[in-house]
Amino acid sequence: MNIIKTKIIQCAALTTLALSPLALEAKTINLAFTQTMDSQYGAAGNAFKSELEKLSDHKIEVDLKPAGALGGEREVVESLQLGIIEMTISSTGPLGNFDKDVYLFDFPYVFESYDHAHRVLDSHIGKDILNGMSEHQIKGLAWGENGFRQLTYNGDPILKPEDLKGKKIRTMENWVHLATFNALGASPIPMSWTEVFTALQQGTIDGQENPINLAVTSKLYEVQKQASMTQHLYSPAVIAMSQGYWDGLNSNEQKWVQQAADVAAKVMRQSREKLENEASDQLTQKGMTIHKVDIAPFVKATEGVRNKIAKEMEFTEKLAEIKSMK
Ligand code: EAX
Numbered sequence: 001m002n003i004i005k006t007k008i009i010q011c012a013a014l015t016t017l018a019l020s021p022l023a024l025e026a027k028t029i030n031l032a033f034t035q036t037m038d039s040q041y042g043a044a045g046n047a048f049k050s051e052l053e054k055l056s057d058h059k060i061e062v063d064l065k066p067a068g069a070l071g072g073e074r075e076v077v078e079s080l081q082l083g084i085i086e087m088t089i090s091s092t093g094p095l096g097n098f099d100k101d102v103y104l105f106d107f108p109y110v111f112e113s114y115d116h117a118h119r120v121l122d123s124h125i126g127k128d129i130l131n132g133m134s135e136h137q138i139k140g141l142a143w144g145e146n147g148f149r150q151l152t153y154n155g156d157p158i159l160k161p162e163d164l165k166g167k168k169i170r171t172m173e174n175w176v177h178l179a180t181f182n183a184l185g186a187s188p189i190p191m192s193w194t195e196v197f198t199a200l201q202q203g204t205i206d207g208q209e210n211p212i213n214l215a216v217t218s219k220l221y222e223v224q225k226q227a228s229m230t231q232h233l234y235s236p237a238v239i240a241m242s243q244g245y246w247d248g249l250n251s252n253e254q255k256w257v258q259q260a261a262d263v264a265a266k267v268m269r270q271s272r273e274k275l276e277n278e279a280s281d282q283l284t285q286k287g288m289t290i291h292k293v294d295i296a297p298f299v300k301a302t303e304g305v306r307n308k309i310a311k312e313m314e315f316t317e318k319l320a321e322i323k324s325m326k
Helices: 002-019 040-055 073-082 100-106 114-121 124-136 175-183 193-202 212-217 243-247 251-285 296-301 303-312 316-324
Strands: 027-032 060-065 087-091 138-153 168-171 187-190 207-210 226-242 289-292
Touching: 027 040, 040 060, 040 087, 040 138, 040 226, 040 251, 060 251, 073 087, 073 138, 073 226, 100 124, 100 175, 100 226, 100 316, 114 124, 114 138, 114 226, 114 251, 124 138, 124 226, 124 243, 124 316, 138 212, 138 243, 138 251, 168 175, 168 193, 175 187, 175 226, 175 303, 193 207, 207 212, 207 226, 212 226, 212 251, 226 243, 226 251, 251 289, 296 303, 303 316
Parallel strands: 027 060, 027 087, 168 187, 168 207, 226 289
Antiparallel strands: 087 226, 138 207, 138 226
């Protein structure tokens, strides 16, 4: 009986093989991100992988490439456009350079809470921006979450914008962020995340800004003594695919990828929340001092970015709409 069963299975397998030589070969999606496996990026990557492999019955496999293994976010987005890398989970930091509309999410002190940010990302505004990426060879699948950005640094406490004077702060390669830090009086230095730890270690820069939990998972406490909860930017994360690769998938495969990305986005938001809640205590235990700050003077100092620059970029109406959704 067993022998017969085995034979039948073997025959079936041979027939499939003969009919379609590629059918048994799984497709592999490389999924790149710059953060570690224990960050919200790792949690989202794992969720995407297990969901897609389950839905596709392992006809599609996902190879996670964490910690900048395939390069910084800007390079990876370029590789997606060229079809060299299949997927990424990336902050929006470098995306505005490719798709101007994404800059809408890069203005300081626009989002007031996580609920506010989620309401916007999950509305027609977030959906339109995801869809618009296709024109730039990027298939935007879902909005995960990086989180509210805070400062970490060495030297005297930063409690008001004047304390930033002359401080070399690494920003992402994003000119609205650069304008924000210039408005605050700092000396911003744009740089890929993959170079930040070494630059902090060598003292080329005094500080950086990111969601506080990334200082735990990337061990920034080894090279930073202070943090200030400036909450200056909300940083979404996009789960995205190379448009060319997406176009080559059949409709079932596209459905599975979309479903898996939606699950991963939810997991990423939950993971960010958990990690962020634990982060202050963990960083304090590692010897860092965390300062609460009055954000009012920071909001005031960046007014020009929200008014003048937003106007130049024709974002005034959209930013007003976003603000009304708080
Ligand atoms: O995507 O470059 C950055 O600071 C990003 O926030 C980080 O790598 C997470």
